[in-house]
Structure formats: structure tokens, C-alpha cells
Amino acid sequence: MQRDPAGWGAALAAVAIWTGFILVTRYSERGTLLPTDLAALRFFGAAIVMAPWLWKYRARMPAWPKMLLLALCGGLGYALFAYHAFQLAPAAHAAVLLPGMMPFLVALVAIVVLGEKPGPMRAVGLAIIGAGMVCVGIEGIAPSLGTGATWQGDLLFVAASLSWSIFTVLLRRWQIQPWDAVAITACVSALIYLPLWLLVLPSAIAEAPWREIALQGGYQGFLAVIVAMVLFARAVVGIGATRMGVLMALVPAAGALLAVPVLGEPLTLLAGAGVLLASSGAIIAARGPTVAANR
Secondary structure: OOHHHHHHHHHHHHHHHHHHHHHHHHHHHHHOOOOOHHHHHHHHHHHHHHHHHHHHOOOHHHOOOHHHHHHHHHHHHHHHHHHOOOOOOHHHHHHHHHHHHHHHHHHHHHHHHHHOOOHHHHHHHHHHHHHHHHHHHHHHHHHHHHOOOOOOHHHHHHHHHHHHHHHHHHHHHHOOOOHHHHHHHHHHHHHHHHHHHHHOOOOOOOOOOOHHHHHHHHHHHHHHHHHHHHHHHHHHHHOOOOHHHHHOHHHHHHHHHHHHHHHHOOOOOOHHHHHHHHHHHHHHHHHHEOOOOOO
């Protein structure tokens, strides 16, 4: 085991923040704020922090069409699909279909866009993740097997995960640095979304208590975007990308299990099986290499 206490601490803190994202966002369903408000708080908070970075390093940023596509996938697409999904499906489904499903979809998109093929070990892990997705999908369309029909929310979670997966593969293809990617998605998304939110989209932020606004604004716009990114970068340097990938596989299990005492949501047999398969598959996939495309 690599000896870097600070790196391991950063990794565990990042996992805790991403697990908390599932719980805090699902909790918003019981409050006043609408999904459109959560997206506005996310983009506004992140843009305020990252605008100086975008301006300072503007000369190395990609062309506007690329920045727009990154914002549409990693910013607007991911956030709007995910926030609406949390209103319709439980935290256990979010745990499987957001962080749990992303290795599967990233590999799928990488095959199409980059021509990469997963090695045997990673292919096994991805197949196990796929089995977990099937468990959640069955529960989502069969109310008698779970907590109710949640297929609409499940589809939105899949759309959010696909949006983020496309974003991830585009970053690799265009060789964009992580902090540049955060600045682009935050600022460009804010430029597009905030005027629409103020003028057209429904909002309940005027009726929401300030504590709810502070909780969601601080978590969505600062912790889940900026702080988690700092911790992730520190962890990759300290313990390596493979170990960090394995630790990320803890997020589905932790999110689903903590939703039971924190949110009072039951963990059904099918959802539990989906979480177990998604986490174990992600651990296996993270330790397996890809086969580069022949170019």
C-alpha cells in the first residue's frame, strides 16, 4: 500500500462528498426548491469560484464549439437530468445509475469515440455492473417488487450518467486539463442557464427558507464541484488513479446504505443486489486495463 496519509485522507473525503451528493440531492425532494433551482445554485456557485481561472487561462482554452459541447454534456445535461431524476427515484437507484453506471457507459462511449476496447478483466467488471443495472431496471418497472414505479426517474439517471460519460471521453480526446474542464462547464453553463432560469423556467427559490438555500447552494455549487475536484486531484497524485478508482466504487454502496437511516428509504432486495453488483463490478473494472485502439 502506498504510504501517503494525506492522499488517502483526500480520497476518503472525496468519496464522502460524492456519497453526500446522493443524500443531499435526494433530500431536496422534501423541500421547497425545484430541480431548476438546484441547477441554478450549482452553476452560480461554481461559476463565481471558477470565473477567475477561466479568465486567467483563457488563451489555452479550446474553441467555443468545444466549450459549448462540454458545457452541454458535463454541465447542463448532467445536472438537469440528475436533479429531475432525484424527484422521481430513490437514493439506491441513484447510487447504481449515477456513480455505479458511469464506468460502464464511459467504456461504451470510449469504444465508439476513441476506439478503445476493455481488456478481459475490465470487461468482466463492466458486465457485472450491467447486471446491477438490470436489477434496478426490473424494480423500476415492476412496482410490486420495490418501492413503486420509478422507471421515469431511472431513465433520467441513465441520461445524466450518459451525459457525464460523453463529457469524460471528450476531455480525454481533446486533452483538456481537469481544472480547465471545471471552469468551462461551470462558467459556460451559467452563461446559458441562469438567464433562462431568471426569465423563463419555474422557480421556488423566493419561497424557500434560507437554510435550505444555504445547504443546497453550498453543497451543489461548492462542495460537490470545487472541493471534490481538489480532493480528487490530490488523491490521484498521492495514491494513484487505480486506487482512487477502486475507492470510487464505494460510493454506490455507501449512498444506498446511508439512505436507510438518513432518509428513511428502504433498501429492497433488487436494489441491494444492484448496489452490490455495481460496486463489485466497478472495483474489478478499475483494476483492469483497456486495449488502445490501433490508429
